[in-house]
Amino acid sequence: MTIETSRRGFLTGVAATGAALLVGFTPKGVLAAGPANAQLNPFVKVAADGTLTVILKHFEMGQGTTTGLTTLIAEEMDADWATVQIEFAPANDALYANLLFGSQGTGGSTAMANSFMQYRQAGAAARAVLVQAAAQAWGVAPADITVDKGILRAGDHSAHYGTFVDAAADLTPPAEPVLKDPAAFKLIGNATLPRKDSVGKTDGTAIFAMDVRLPDMVYAVLLRSPKFGGKLTGFTLGEAAGVQGFVDAKALDNGAGVAVYGTTTWAAIQARDAITAEWDFSASETRSTPQIEAGHIALLDAPQYEAAAGVTRADSGAALEAAAQVVEAEFLFPNLAHAPMEPLNCTIAATETGVRVYDGCQFPALTKPTVAGILGLDPEQVEIETVYAGGSFGRRANTVTDYNREAAFAYAALGGTRPVKLVWTREDDLAGGFFRPVAAHRARIGLDGDGNITGWDHRIAAQSIMKGTPFEAFTVHDGVDHTSTEGLADNLYAIPAMSVGLSDWTSPMPVLWWRSVGHSHTAYAKEVALDMAAKAAGRDPVALRRELLADDSNTDQRRLRGVLELVAEKSGWDTPLPAGRGRGVAVHKSFGSYVAQVVEVSDIDGAIRIDRVVCAVDCGVAVNPDVIKAQMEGGIGFGIGHVMRDKITMTEGVVDQANFPDFEPLRMPDIGVIEVHIVPSTEAPTGVGEPGTPPAGPALANAIAAATGKRITKLPMTDHGIEFV
Amino acid sequence: MSLTLKINGEDRQITADPGTPLLWVVRDELNLTGTKFGCGVASCGACTVHVDGEPVRSCQTFVEDLEGAEITTIEGVNGSVAAAVQAAWRELDVVQCGYCQSGQIMQAVGLLSETPRPTDDDIDSYMAGNVCRCATYQRIRAAIHMAAEKMEG
Ligand code: FES
Ligand code: FES
Numbered sequence: 001m002t003i004e005t006s007r008r009g010f011l012t013g014v015a016a017t018g019a020a021l022l023v024g025f026t027p028k029g030v031l032a033a034g035p036a037n038a039q040l041n042p043f044v045k046v047a048a049d050g051t052l053t054v055i056l057k058h059f060e061m062g063q064g065t066t067t068g069l070t071t072l073i074a075e076e077m078d079a080d081w082a083t084v085q086i087e088f089a090p091a092n093d094a095l096y097a098n099l100l101f102g103s104q105g106t107g108g109s110t111a112m113a114n115s116f117m118q119y120r121q122a123g124a125a126a127r128a129v130l131v132q133a134a135a136q137a138w139g140v141a142p143a144d145i146t147v148d149k150g151i152l153r154a155g156d157h158s159a160h161y162g163t164f165v166d167a168a169a170d171l172t173p174p175a176e177p178v179l180k181d182p183a184a185f186k187l188i189g190n191a192t193l194p195r196k197d198s199v200g201k202t203d204g205t206a207i208f209a210m211d212v213r214l215p216d217m218v219y220a221v222l223l224r225s226p227k228f229g230g231k232l233t234g235f236t237l238g239e240a241a242g243v244q245g246f247v248d249a250k251a252l253d254n255g256a257g258v259a260v261y262g263t264t265t266w267a268a269i270q271a272r273d274a275i276t277a278e279w280d281f282s283a284s285e286t287r288s289t290p291q292i293e294a295g296h297i298a299l300l301d302a303p304q305y306e307a308a309a310g311v312t313r314a315d316s317g318a319a320l321e322a323a324a325q326v327v328e329a330e331f332l333f334p335n336l337a338h339a340p341m342e343p344l345n346c347t348i349a350a351t352e353t354g355v356r357v358y359d360g361c362q363f364p365a366l367t368k369p370t371v372a373g374i375l376g377l378d379p380e381q382v383e384i385e386t387v388y389a390g391g392s393f394g395r396r397a398n399t400v401t402d403y404n405r406e407a408a409f410a411y412a413a414l415g416g417t418r419p420v421k422l423v424w425t426r427e428d429d430l431a432g433g434f435f436r437p438v439a440a441h442r443a444r445i446g447l448d449g450d451g452n453i454t455g456w457d458h459r460i461a462a463q464s465i466m467k468g469t470p471f472e473a474f475t476v477h478d479g480v481d482h483t484s485t486e487g488l489a490d491n492l493y494a495i496p497a498m499s500v501g502l503s504d505w506t507s508p509m510p511v512l513w514w515r516s517v518g519h520s521h522t523a524y525a526k527e528v529a530l531d532m533a534a535k536a537a538g539r540d541p542v543a544l545r546r547e548l549l550a551d552d553s554n555t556d557q558r559r560l561r562g563v564l565e566l567v568a569e570k571s572g573w574d575t576p577l578p579a580g581r582g583r584g585v586a587v588h589k590s591f592g593s594y595v596a597q598v599v600e601v602s603d604i605d606g607a608i609r610i611d612r613v614v615c616a617v618d619c620g621v622a623v624n625p626d627v628i629k630a631q632m633e634g635g636i637g638f639g640i641g642h643v644m645r646d647k648i649t650m651t652e653g654v655v656d657q658a659n660f661p662d663f664e665p666l667r668m669p670d671i672g673v674i675e676v677h678i679v680p681s682t683e684a685p686t687g688v689g690e691p692g693t694p695p696a697g698p699a700l701a702n703a704i705a706a707a708t709g710k711r712i713t714k715l716p717m718t719d720h721g722i723e724f725v
Numbered sequence: 726m727s728l729t730l731k732i733n734g735e736d737r738q739i740t741a742d743p744g745t746p747l748l749w750v751v752r753d754e755l756n757l758t759g760t761k762f763g764c765g766v767a768s769c770g771a772c773t774v775h776v777d778g779e780p781v782r783s784c785q786t787f788v789e790d791l792e793g794a795e796i797t798t799i800e801g802v803n804g805s806v807a808a809a810v811q812a813a814w815r816e817l818d819v820v821q822c823g824y825c826q827s828g829q830i831m832q833a834v835g836l837l838s839e840t841p842r843p844t845d846d847d848i849d850s851y852m853a854g855n856v857c858r859c860a861t862y863q864r865i866r867a868a869i870h871m872a873a874e875k876m877e878g
Contacts, residue, residue, distance in 0.1 A: 062822030062859045194818060201823030202814045204759020204799035208824060211758035219753065244742050264741070265762070266749035341763055341771060341824040341858040390761070390824025391858050426764045626818055630861070634821055637860025660768040660856065668862040669849040 019048040021165035023126035023173065024055070025118070031125045031177065035169035041092060043122035044073050046130070050150060050162030052077065053085040054119075057096035057104065058111040059362055060088075061340075061392040062634070063689040064627035065111050066196040069119050071623055075187040076123030076180055077130075077161070080149035086196050091364035091384035105363040107397040107513075108591060112623055112685045124177035133167035134159065182621070182682065191625040197388070208388045210423070212347045212358040217419040218247050219265045220410045221272050221428070223258040227284040227653035228433050229508030231255040234278045240271040249275060250413035252406070259410040265423050281653075285509045289649040289656075293332055296440035296505055299461035300330075303501035307460075307480045307489040316446075316499040319455025323446030327533045330442050332714040333521040334647035335435035337663060338514055342390020343429050346407035349419035354381025355411070358421075359404060360389025362396040366470065367404045374408040375416070393515040393638065398434060399469035400510070430663055431655040435648050436514035437463040438505065439484075439521040443529035451537030453548070455497040458488055458525070463505040465513055483513065487522035487694065492556045492589060493530070493548035509653075515638055516690040519590040523694030524643070524701070527586035528713060531702045541585050541702065542568045549587075556594075559618050560587055562679055563596035566616035570677050571598035580604075581611075584702025586695035592686030593619040594679075597636065599699040603707045607723040610640065610700065611672045618679035619686045628688045629676040635692020636674055641666025643697035645718040670724065730791055732757070733801025743789030748772045750788055751798055759799035759827045763856065770855030773828035773835075774798045780835035782854075799827040805876060806837050813871035821859035829855050833869050842873050 023033045024042035032040050045053045054073045058065040066086050074084050089096045089104075096104050099114040128142075131152065135142040140154045147153075150161050187193060200206035225232070232255045240246055240260065245267025249260045258277055262268030287295075306312050320326055347358040354377045361367055364384050372379045389396055398404075407422040414420055424432065439462040446455040464481040466472050475482045480502055482489070489500040514520055534544045542564065549561040564587050568574070577583060580603045587596040600612040615632050622628055645664055649656045657663045701712050704722060714720050728739050730747075732755065741750045746765075751757045751774065760783060763771030767785040774783045775797040810833050820826050829852070836843055836851040843851070848869050857865070 060822075062820075064821075194815065195820065197823060198815045198818055198820055201820040201826050202811050202830060204757075204827050206823055207758070208761075210762065211752075213756060213758070264749050264753035266741075266745055266753065269765075339858060341761075341769075341822060341856070343762065389822065391822040393858070426766075426769075630818065630821060630864070633863055634860045637862065638858075641860070659766050660764045661766070665769075665856045665858060666860055666862075667854075667856060668852045668866065671860075671862065674863050 019165050021046040021126070021130070021168050023122055023129070025122070031121060031173045031175060033125065033129045033169060033171060033173050035166070041089065041096070043119060044126050046126065046161050046165050048162045048165055050160035051083065051085060052079050052150065052161065053087050055087050055089045057089045058106040058115070059360060059386050059389055060197060061360065061362070061389040061396070063111065063631060064195065064624060065106070067193065067627055068112050068624055069115055070196055071187050071193065072116065072119035073123035075185060076120050077127045078147040078149065081187060081193060083150070088386035091361070091368050093365050104365045105397065107362060107394070108687070110687060113592060113687060116623070116685050120179050121177055124179050125173035128177050129168040129171040129173050130161050130164050132171055133164035137164065137167065188621065188623050189625065193624060193626070195627070206388050208342050208390050209347065209358055209360045210342055210345050210390070212387065212421065214347065214349050214419040217347065217349070217421055218261045218263065218414070219268045220259045220261045220420050220422045221268045221425065222406055222410065222422065223260060223272050223275055223277055224428065225257065225279050225284070227281050227286065228510070229284040230279040230281045232257055232277060233280050236276050238276055239274040243267055243271040243274060246271040248414065252409040252413055254409055256406065256409065259413050261414060261420070268423070269425060283508060284653055285507050286653040288651050292438060292650070293440070296438055296461040297330070299503035299505060300440055300442045300459040302503055303459060304503045305478065305480045305501065306499060307485040307502045308498060308500040311497060311499045313457055313499045313501060315497045316455040316457040319497040320444055320446040320457060323454055324449040325447045325536060327445045327447065327529070327536045328443065329529050329532055329713050331440065331525045333439040333524070334649065334715055335438050336514055336642055336646055337430050337435055337648050338393040338395035339429055339663060339665065340391030340393055340395055343426055344395070344403040344424040345422060346404050347419060347421040348407050348411040350416060351383060354383070356383040356385055357404065358385045358387060360396060361386045362389070362392055363398070363401065366401045370401045370405055371408045374405065375412055394513040394517070395434065398512065399471060402434065426659050430648065430657045430659065433510045434512035436520055437465065437511040441521065441525040443525060445529060445533045447533060447537050451539055453495055453533060456495050457499050459501045460485055460488070461503045461505055463507055463511045465511050465517070467504070483518045485522065486518040487588060487590060488526055491526060492560055494551060494557070495548065515635070516590055516693040519588060519694040523586065523588040524698045527588065527695065527698035528701050531584070531705065532711065542573050545585070545587060556589060559594045560589055563587060563594045563616040563618050566677055566679060567596040567598050567614055570616065570675065571600070571614040573598060580707060582703045582705070582707025584699045584704070584706055586699035586702060588694040590691045590694055593617060593688060593691040595691045595695050597695040597699040599703040601700070601703040601707050604725050607725040608704055609725050610670065613671070613674045613696070615674065615692065616677045616679060617688070617691065618681055619688050619691070620681050620683035621685045622678050622681070623685055625678055628678055631688040632676040632692040633674045635690065636696040637666050637671060639693040639696030640671060640700055643700060643715050643717055644670070644724055645716045647716050647719070728788055728792060730788065730796060731794065732796045733798060739788065741788055743787065745788050746784050747774065747786045747788055747791060747796070748783040751783060757798050757800050761824055761827055763825065770832060771825050771828040773831040773855065775802070775831060775835065778838065780832045799831060802831065802834060807834050809872040809875040810834050810837065810868070813868040813875060817864050817868045817871060819861050819864040819868050821861055825855065825857045829857065829865055833865070833872070836869065837872060837876065841876055843869060
């Protein structure tokens with residue numbers, strides 16, 4: 001079988017198939033319907049043969065958007081789930097913006113949260129005009145028409161949606177279409193709805209960016225500076241010219257490296273290995289990890305900013321001063337790579353009017369102007385064809401669109417004469433920066449004579465992810481980058497006098513959000529320190545948390561306590577375990593969702609086996625319960641795998657880890673059963689892609705402490721005395 | 726020079742150097758892109774194909790060693806074991822990003838062809854070389870058990 005990637009035209013493609021109905025929003029945000037050639041980019045289109053296609057404004061990196069957004073339209077239209085088609089939207093901020101970003105992009109676990117009403121409205125509007133058209137054709141009242149699996153019926157009449165596309169295209173949809181009563185939902189909340197991307201991803205036909213092939217295309221790899229911030233000063237081809245399939249090698253205009261082109265990926269890789277380059281390291285990161293870690297710890301004593309609203313170090317200091325007992329812990333979190341399974345890559349090819357970018361594109365709103373700027377084009381001349389992304393974990397949503405930028409330079413360096421696919425190898429990926437920042441934390445928790453927490457001073461040192469990026473204005477206020485302190489500065493526990501300080505580390509090495517962003521370290525520090533306080537106070541960790549979340553008038557506390565109680569019940573928290581086994585609990589809110597987890601471990605002759613993870617999640621309305629479970633399972637695996645044994649370290653500015661054996665991913669034998677329980681809710685849906693990750697690491701650490709007495713506050717665990725089986 | 730490889734039952738002429746990893750021939754020369762590149766060093770299993778019915782890492786299998794061998798990729802895998810595996814994968818919605826799954830499926834078909842009724846331990850050890858960064862492991866385990874049941878009919 002041959003899969004030749006072809007242009008899947010958007011509006012042109014729709015027009016070519018003949019009559020169709022499009023329903024979506026105009027750039028002014030007004031619901032509109034029209035025929036196939038309407039000047040409107042739709043959320044749903046209905047073809048004359050009844051085929052219904054949902055247009056996805058968010059990309060698919062595994063999080064289930066193709067299923068989630070499709071569910072919303074199919075629900076409101078009572079469509080036939082098995083036959084609904086999906087298509088990724090083109091890059092267009094005006095039409096397909098993430099309502100929470102104001103521009104088109106996926107991230108922060110926002111896809112469902114921002115689309116829930118919008119996609120339902122589009123589906124309801126489509127249904128309304130089609131039903132109205134059918135009512136006119138049949139001479140019945142719209143209210144007399146029922147729809148089931150895309151078939152409309154009234155009395156003796158029955159026909160599929162496609163029958164009415166011409167007539168419906170002339171109708172104006174209601175400005176406020178009536179949405180279904182949640183009690184009538186058939187698809188939303190249905191735990192057995194099969195994923196839309198399941199078949200193509202199990203027979204090899206799903207096209208990822210890496211699989212894009214165009215006539216005359218060349219493959220390129222980039223020879224980059226071994227140290228962050230180095231600039232290319234020259235290169236020697238060496239034996240590269242003799243490599244079979246070698247095409248050319250060009251210095252990039254921005255000094256970032258040498259693009260090496262081949263007729264196959266292998267040819268490009270081989271040729272790159274033969275090239276030697278010289279670099280100017282005067283502005284580079286040249287430090288080594290021990291120095292970087294010590295620098296972070298020193299910064300804890302030199303706080304730059306206070307991040308918790310209305311509480312300063314003086315307030316918590318007074319409480320700590322008066323405390324009967326102070327529990328103190330210092331934490332250290334290493335750099336981590338995202339290492340999505342599909343290494344980064346991007347293809348750029350000429351079109352009649354400009355270029356087309358083929359990418360598992362997470363931030364079209366940034367990619368488009370960046371590529372246009374490099375190539376001297378107007379943004380409208382850059383089209384983006386979004387294809388499946390083989391994972392991201394934050395990596396593809398890059399603040400400077402690094403790999404798109406490289407692809408544009410590599411395309412330009414070859415004169416724009418041939419389509420260029422820029423491919424990263426795994427070695428490029430692990431050495432490529434944009435890591436989760438190193439973070440140091442120090443927690444000091446004061447307890448009174450009765451074991452009550454009276455104050456908490458928490459210090460954080462980390463490199464800011466957002467400063468100097470286009471996102472700075474959103475998350476940096478009064479110097480505090482909230483992505484460095486989130487989850488702690490806005491901690492939900494009722495703790496008197498909790499201060500949170502922040503100091504910024506700076507480096508020429510770029511850092512980036514990594515699945516759950518700041519929560520990836522703040523949840524660990526918070527939940528492990530709290531566990532240590534519970535132990536010091538002689539309190540049960542669940543009971544103490546329940547008490548700190550007791551306020552029923554506080555929605556956050558009530559919902560977080562809800563998942564805590566559910567996980568305690570489902571994990572059998574109150575049933576004692578035999579010696580050598582232990583349970584640990586952690587709870588955390590992130591991206592609007594509340595998650596609690598209990599990890600159960602065994603101590604097998606001094607090594608830890610992870611037996612079981614129980615998770616409870618409250619993410620509002622559970623649109624696709626099985627997708628939510630999958631995201632929790634994946635988020636837990638991601639959280640646990642990295643705290644177990646992963647780190648990126650540097651020696652004089654050069655990354656020490658080369659490939660997976662040095663950055664060993666979670667593997668199947670590492671982890672036992674994961675059970676996920678969803679709290680029934682009628683609240684608006686919130687994120688699920690990230691919230692599963694933050695509690696997993698601390699729940700494991702707390703379980704290990706319960707089983708062995710060992711407290712791991714510096715990661716990864718395998719560097720600090722823990723062995724796993 | 727040119728070499729002939731038998732892939733998915735067809736003889737294919739290829740032009741790559743003898744020392745080229747099968748992965749890149751399959752993907753870039755023969756356009757069979759269902760087989761994925763994940764690490765290039767036999768550490769992730771994304772590139773798993775069958776050579777004479779056995780799962781191998783195509784990124785570390787070189788074309789010069791493959792003349793006369795029967796090579797099968799995800800595009801060509803068939804038979805009752807593969808059908809059971811793919812059906813189970815779909816029934817349990819194993820995939821997330823999906824990028825590792827061609828390799829997982831090829832490996833799982835290898836396992837069930839050798840051991841039709843594997844235990845959890847059999848599965849864990851046979852599948853340990855296949856990384857899933859999305860951590861779909863527990864569904865993979867369940868899908869292999871389900872496929873085993875389907876095979877018994
Ligand atoms: S690409 Fe072959 S094992 Fe990873
Ligand atoms: S499904 Fe994404 S890597 Fe396995």
